[in-house]
Amino acid sequence: MTEDVIIIGGGVMGASAAYWLTKMQPGLRVLVVERDPTYARAATALSVASVRQQFSHAVNVRISRFGVDFIRNFAERLGPAGGIPSLGLQENGYLFVTTREDQAEVMREIAAMQRAEGAATEVRGPEAISARFPWLNTEDLVAGSFGPRDEGWFDNMGLLAGFRNAARAQGAQFLKAEATGLRVENGRLTGVEIKGRGLVPCGAAINAAGTRAAAVMGWAGLPHPVEPRKRTVFVIDAPNARHPDAPLFIDAGFYMRPEHGHWIIATVPEGDSACDPDDFEPDLHLFEDVIWPLVWHRAPGFDAVKVVRHWVGHYDFNTLDQNAILGPHPALPNLYLMSGFSGHGLQQSPAIGRGIAEHILNGGWQSIDLSELSVDRVLAGTPMLERAIV
Template sequence: MREGDALTGSSESYDVVIVGGAIVGSSVAYALKAELGFEGRVAVVERDPTYARSATTLSAASIRQQFSTPENIRLSRASLAMIRNVKAVFGPEADIGFHEGGYLILASPEGLPVLEANHRVQRAESADIALLDPEGLAARFPWISTEGLAGGAFGVTGEGWFDAHSLLGLLRKAAREAGAVYLTGSVAGIDREGGRVVGVRLADGHRLACGALVNAAGPAAGDLAALAGVALPVEPRKRCVFVVHCRERLGPMPLVVDPSGVYVRPEGEFHICGVSPEEDARAAADDFEVDYPLFEEVVWPALATRVPAFEACKLIRAWAGHYDYNTLDQNAVIGAHPEVGNLYFANGFSGHGLQQAPAAGRALAELLTAGRFVSLDLSIFGYERIAAGRPVRELNVI
């Protein structure tokens, strides 16, 4: 069966079925087949092989180490190794346009203690983050207004942005070449026998028997888990990305995050910008309408205040996408269900899934094949905390 074919015919059996073929699902498939040499049959089920509305391809495609949770820093640092070395990993023609421009996270006087505490965690993890006072900010970034700022944290190395489409394409191609099968279909049901998942039923009536099921369904992960009778607090959050042109040349610019939550970074001759959605702003799965008043009323005023040159910027275009928001603690859920032992999660990254997918995929593949985490201990992100309602708070959610 060719990738993109609709699923028809009799039931098939796979050792691992991965639901969701975007960056997380493809990272799991790649790690299983290409990195670990798993000999079992692996199927990746994706409902939209164009990825036109994927959270992966509609994201701002950035990577950072500025987190408050050590395991998040380790995930991003491990993924950075692949992002920096795509030619060595995927071949000399591979290119994802990685620009190591850094993040600059700004803090008000009220937010400075949190920024400083986060910086201590980051430095303990060997992240190359510089803590700057207002004078240091003004000297390094003369285009910025330091009014109302008490400081900022700048990722000197190991942070930046890249082409999400290209990275996804490389992972998918390598996973397929190593033996993973990509199938087009929508999951309509999950069959359980006691404490095990035994099969996945698709909307066209086709059934895939499975030895293990991986939930990598992105913003739809909560709905997919419910089909197995499992509660997973992951739901869509809409994020609008605006492309603007600034008349004034600003010189080198990192991805800047204002204390208001508004962010901006260069994108070729333009800049992209936006703001984190409200915590309770659940989006409909089919809502891809751009919220243009958000730009006029929230994003642009904050940009013009922080970077005065943006007072004269022009809106070029915009798009809307979703990310998989974990309502418990805005952290990923990675690992097996404690009672349905062959149901695995790679969900709820809450805006940082793209940058952490290569390392998270490897970790989950190790769990599937070795029965334990090998490269990174990610047990802090296990489902057990979900069942207990015990959040692991990440303070740097962007």
């Protein structure tokens, strides 16, 4: 039997698309193919699970404005079928800091745009930062960009489970299997090869395969600038630095946030490059060699720390500009992309899933114009770079 839409990848992006498709068009045949429904190594499960408004492109701010409202009101949005009473949104905010005046000017420019989009971003001087967060060393800071509301962190697996539950209740099918190929005839995708099932015909397909998205495009002979990048995340105990009201804090060389009496902390490794999609070996030296000296300088209370656990996750890293690649591919107009989120996919999934569903069902972007994130810029080699990547 022909499926209307086959979604390759059942993480938060694939589940969101399935939810929105079946919500917008009841009775639509949607099949989600996921190779590992335990999600043990999925980017969704291994995310730091945060949401922010502080992006330098308005389209990303709009995506997150919708996202944070959806996350805050998740149970109401999905109804009883979602089965998740709350995502526990913790709105401690984000704080980006800088020691450079030129970057402070950029902060002020971007914050004005964010406020025009409805965000509450404030750019503060070192004295104001110290007054709000007295545990920080602000002596060498010039400015900080702080979002006092609509930014923080939430339950990542609750978001995924809610989308899956509601999509299933609306008729979507989730299949534990591995997609292995695409059938293309006369410039159209006609089916997806699924291990154990053979060729499954479809009207359209969505590539939501995360770090393996490039391999999926390779089945159709199409290049795709997305690769896995490894991130080792540490959970540390700092008994002299108990600050449960701390924001997600981003400084040169690291980011951190509080988590149940501990801290989650990570860095981008020097020489960051593609890794094997099955490489989950932690880079344990990063904490002592790179992160701890930087944290201790910025927050003297981190003089005594202990790593209590760690994990490794992967970014589906867009090598062109670290922004999402969305929508139909011009070479295969019924193959849609949800790819290349480079670490901010979880928070974007509510709006992106809605946008992809609207495009498939109505032929274009509707609620939010996502055309700036289309495949066209990739094919033209024209990056849409964010000024701060987290």
